[in-house]
Amino acid sequence: MNAIYLKLRLQLDALLCKNALLRDYYQALNQQLSLPVSQMPFMAFDLEMTGLDSQQDQILSIGIVPIIAGELHLAKAKHLLVQIEGSVGNSAVIHGIVDDQLTHAVDIEQALQWFLEQTKGHILVAHHAPLDLCFLKAGYLRWLKQEVKLIAVDTMALEKKRLLRKHDVIQEGSLRLDACRSRYNLPVYAAHNAAVDALACGELLLAQMAAIAGKDELVLTDLLA
Amino acid sequence: MDASELQPVTDFIKGLVPFGTLSDLTLERCCKSLSIGYYSKASGFVPLDPAHPQLYIVRSGAFEVRDKNGELLDRLGEGDYFGFPSLLSGEDASNRVAILEDGLVYHLPPDMFDLLRLESREFDRFFNRAFAKRLRHQGRFKAKDLTTTSRITSLMSRTPLTIDLNTSVAEASRLMRKARVSSVLVIDNNKLVGILTDKDLRNRVLAENLNGDLPVHQAMTCNPVVIESNSLVFEAMLSMSAHNIHHLPVLDNGQATGIVTSTDILRGQSSQPLLLIGEIERQNDIASLIQVSKQIPLLLQNLISADARAEEIGRVLTSVTDALTRRLIVLNQQILGEAPMAFCWLAFGSQGRQDQAACSDQDNGLLLAHEPDDAAAGYFEALSRAVCKGLDECGYVYCPGDIMAQNPKWRMSLQRWQQVFDKWVNTPEPKALMHASIFFDMRSVYGPKSLFDSLQDSVLSKTKDNDIFLAGLTGNSLTSTPPLGFFRKFVLERDGSEVKGIDLKHKGNALINDIARVYALSAGIKEVNTAKRIRALMEQNIINRKDALNLADAHEFIAHMRLSNQGLQYTQSLPITNYLMPQSVSSLIRHQLRDAFKVVHDGQVGLKLKMMRNF
Numbered sequence A: 001m002n003a004i005y006l007k008l009r010l011q012l013d014a015l016l017c018k019n020a021l022l023r024d025y026y027q028a029l030n031q032q033l034s035l036p037v038s039q040m041p042f043m044a045f046d047l048e049m050t051g052l053d054s055q056q057d058q059i060l061s062i063g064i065v066p067i068i069a070g071e072l073h074l075a076k077a078k079h080l081l082v083q084i085e086g087s088v089g090n091s092a093v094i095h096g097i098v099d100d101q102l103t104h105a106v107d108i109e110q111a112l113q114w115f116l117e118q119t120k121g122h123i124l125v126a127h128h129a130p131l132d133l134c135f136l137k138a139g140y141l142r143w144l145k146q147e148v149k150l151i152a153v154d155t156m157a158l159e160k161k162r163l164l165r166k167h168d169v170i171q172e173g174s175l176r177l178d179a180c181r182s183r184y185n186l187p188v189y190a191a192h193n194a195a196v197d198a199l200a201c202g203e204l205l206l207a208q209m210a211a212i213a214g215k216d217e218l219v220l221t222d223l224l225a
Numbered sequence B: 001m002d003a004s005e006l007q008p009v010t011d012f013i014k015g016l017v018p019f020g021t022l023s024d025l026t027l028e029r030c031c032k033s034l035s036i037g038y039y040s041k042a043s044g045f046v047p048l049d050p051a052h053p054q055l056y057i058v059r060s061g062a063f064e065v066r067d068k069n070g071e072l073l074d075r076l077g078e079g080d081y082f083g084f085p086s087l088l089s090g091e092d093a094s095n096r097v098a099i100l101e102d103g104l105v106y107h108l109p110p111d112m113f114d115l116l117r118l119e120s121r122e123f124d125r126f127f128n129r130a131f132a133k134r135l136r137h138q139g140r141f142k143a144k145d146l147t148t149t150s151r152i153t154s155l156m157s158r159t160p161l162t163i164d165l166n167t168s169v170a171e172a173s174r175l176m177r178k179a180r181v182s183s184v185l186v187i188d189n190n191k192l193v194g195i196l197t198d199k200d201l202r203n204r205v206l207a208e209n210l211n212g213d214l215p216v217h218q219a220m221t222c223n224p225v226v227i228e229s230n231s232l233v234f235e236a237m238l239s240m241s242a243h244n245i246h247h248l249p250v251l252d253n254g255q256a257t258g259i260v261t262s263t264d265i266l267r268g269q270s271s272q273p274l275l276l277i278g279e280i281e282r283q284n285d286i287a288s289l290i291q292v293s294k295q296i297p298l299l300l301q302n303l304i305s306a307d308a309r310a311e312e313i314g315r316v317l318t319s320v321t322d323a324l325t326r327r328l329i330v331l332n333q334q335i336l337g338e339a340p341m342a343f344c345w346l347a348f349g350s351q352g353r354q355d356q357a358a359c360s361d362q363d364n365g366l367l368l369a370h371e372p373d374d375a376a377a378g379y380f381e382a383l384s385r386a387v388c389k390g391l392d393e394c395g396y397v398y399c400p401g402d403i404m405a406q407n408p409k410w411r412m413s414l415q416r417w418q419q420v421f422d423k424w425v426n427t428p429e430p431k432a433l434m435h436a437s438i439f440f441d442m443r444s445v446y447g448p449k450s451l452f453d454s455l456q457d458s459v460l461s462k463t464k465d466n467d468i469f470l471a472g473l474t475g476n477s478l479t480s481t482p483p484l485g486f487f488r489k490f491v492l493e494r495d496g497s498e499v500k501g502i503d504l505k506h507k508g509n510a511l512i513n514d515i516a517r518v519y520a521l522s523a524g525i526k527e528v529n530t531a532k533r534i535r536a537l538m539e540q541n542i543i544n545r546k547d548a549l550n551l552a553d554a555h556e557f558i559a560h561m562r563l564s565n566q567g568l569q570y571t572q573s574l575p576i577t578n579y580l581m582p583q584s585v586s587s588l589i590r591h592q593l594r595d596a597f598k599v600v601h602d603g604q605v606g607l608k609l610k611m612m613r614n615f
Helices: A003-016 A020-032 A089-095 A099-104 A108-119 A129-144 A155-166 A177-183 A194-213 B003-014 B024-032 B084-089 B110-119 B121-142 B169-179 B198-206 B233-243 B262-270 B273-282 B286-293 B296-305 B310-336 B349-353 B374-393 B414-426 B430-440 B449-463 B467-477 B505-523 B530-539 B545-571 B587-611
Strands: A042-049 A059-068 A071-073 A078-081 A123-126 A152-154 B035-039 B055-058 B062-066 B072-076 B096-101 B103-108 B162-164 B183-188 B191-197 B247-252 B255-261 B343-347 B364-368 B411-413 B443-446 B493-495 B498-503
Touching: A003 A020, A020 A108, A042 A108, A042 A129, A042 A194, A059 A108, A059 A129, A059 A194, A071 A194, A078 A108, A078 A194, A108 A129, A123 A129, A123 A194, A129 A152, A129 A155, A152 A155, A155 A177, A155 A194, A177 A194, A194 B003, A194 B035, A194 B103, B003 B024, B024 B110, B084 B110, B084 B121, B110 B121, B121 B545, B121 B587, B162 B169, B169 B183, B169 B198, B183 B255, B191 B198, B191 B247, B233 B247, B233 B262, B255 B262, B273 B286, B273 B296, B273 B310, B286 B310, B286 B374, B296 B310, B296 B545, B310 B343, B310 B349, B310 B374, B310 B443, B310 B545, B343 B349, B343 B449, B349 B443, B364 B374, B364 B414, B364 B449, B374 B411, B411 B414, B414 B430, B414 B449, B414 B467, B430 B467, B430 B505, B443 B449, B449 B467, B449 B505, B467 B505, B467 B587, B498 B505, B505 B530, B505 B545, B505 B587, B530 B545, B545 B587
Parallel strands: A042 A123, A123 A152, B162 B183, B364 B411
Antiparallel strands: A042 A059, A059 A071, A059 A078, A071 B035, B035 B103, B055 B103, B062 B072, B062 B096, B183 B191, B247 B255, B343 B364, B343 B443, B493 B498
């Protein structure tokens, strides 16, 4: 996917879009695409969900950490808890979120609006992005009754491409976030929540960009599968 | 969002010295201010932006700090820091940080760094000390070889003999004879056009059967090889050997300002300590020994300009003094005949402690194996007079307090020395002790070790755990305090209306020497060198590790400041003193000096608590 095509598509989306919030979102993103990749603003994010089915399961929390000029900025890292309908059930064991904590949470529509505001003008980054995008798109469709186009760099897809260039077969588990990080000398993070995973994913992208670029200037096409 | 949400970052930062000392609230603010970068080996060096200095905290990977000459200063891994020197000094980074292994680095912005320094003294001190350590590392690497670092201006002759090109060779020879030099620079219209050497006179005049009327320009070497005045000694040596010549005119902006010869270079090298000591040991009469000793100021100057550690300089200079003393004893014994009994030549004070500096005076004594009869007493009087006189002539002036072997008061048998020490130790009278303290820094320079040991052992057995004596000695040492006033401002000494500055010796190093001495005597430690005393005290857990290292660092730092200040005074032809004007050094050095004096203050407080609590 090349940047000119992307820009055209975003312009078109902005033109056709009747929702002011989304129009703003597309236009802001479109402006950033003219920057060199090293200066481009990214937003690493991660969602915690009650399960893997975007039609049935719900978003529990969202973590974001922006990347500005090649550096992650912790001052602007954020973690948002989302109210769910019903109980967390069994998955609370996995995510360490208990019902009690969810009383501080916002409802899903507020969360989706917050996400658009926070990530406006940033290219999204996530590990195994399609899953997270699925949940977001489903959410926006339910809320705005219209499809939202989201552009994201998938660090897992990037890693798969890089690994396949070196090996024929990819070992099971070698694309998990921690496994990917260890190949770039990145530290092991014991704790997991959406913010830490967003940070972990952002750091992985920095390492991948350094590895892909070598001494050359990167282009966005290198990052988008 | 609270800090617990980025727990891995907070946990890591909290585990680092000195961040661990921060309050939870401050730590949280600190972590939130971080940005994170990834540095890959392929890019070679970490780009340090002079417009945005920051503290770099290594999270993973490996890095190397090198100075602008490429010398290795430090290797860094997880939990190490770089970038702090420019944050502290406000100057642009001169070091480069090479990436050895890909890694993640946290960046702490400068305003947060300053805030943490304000909020936590430990934090502030940690980075100041790390900076001082790195500076010292720099010094250590620089001190490797004098010929590779010193410049020819340090040894060239600045008033070269010059003549016009139409002068006769006979006249030139007479001028050279008069000036006792082997070459003359030939000048035409203020420009150097040639050089005439002894060799030219031999090969081009005498061997050719020409007479003395020949004008210089027909015998000289035209367009000689020259060297710029800012060149290194090393480069001069290279050039001489490449062209097989012994004389290099020195040019400054095209003007001949000096000449450097192979003899100058040899002489410069002989002021390196080992060569100098070797030379001392080869001299067979006192006159030539005095001649050799004239190189000692140059040796000191070379050591200072090579930025050697102050402790090393003290040790080197003292070993030269020791060698001179021994040689004087041996040479005088050749005149006076063999000694009638075993004896030791004792060095006290700075020579005893091995921390001599410029213009030290003599402090010595003689220890005799037993009570001398009249003949033996006469022999030792003659010997000690001759040695003290020799030392005086070598530049170690007579002791103003008359603590010298030539004074019969300090030339005694073992038994009488023991009695003298007994009196000091058992009836510690403040005034007597004040003058006696240098005797407790004693070392034998010449003579059988067993004789000296029996004196030292008996002294230490009496001082060890002797509360009354130690309290007296402590009381004395506390009469002088470091030059810090309220709000940690320097207290400057004045002489009438003239501000003299800070007395680095008497208000700094001497106080640390005192502290180390009291502790060492209380524990029966045989070392007399202050750094070695502190090390021994640390090993025996008499001073805790942290305080001991602080004290040793402060001692080194103040001594280093004193030496480099004296080096500056020497090159500016000012009188050599122990006084430093605080405004003549950078604010960072001032800051570190204040810290060092604070350590001295703390050391005194600790000593008082330990030794005087019962009094």
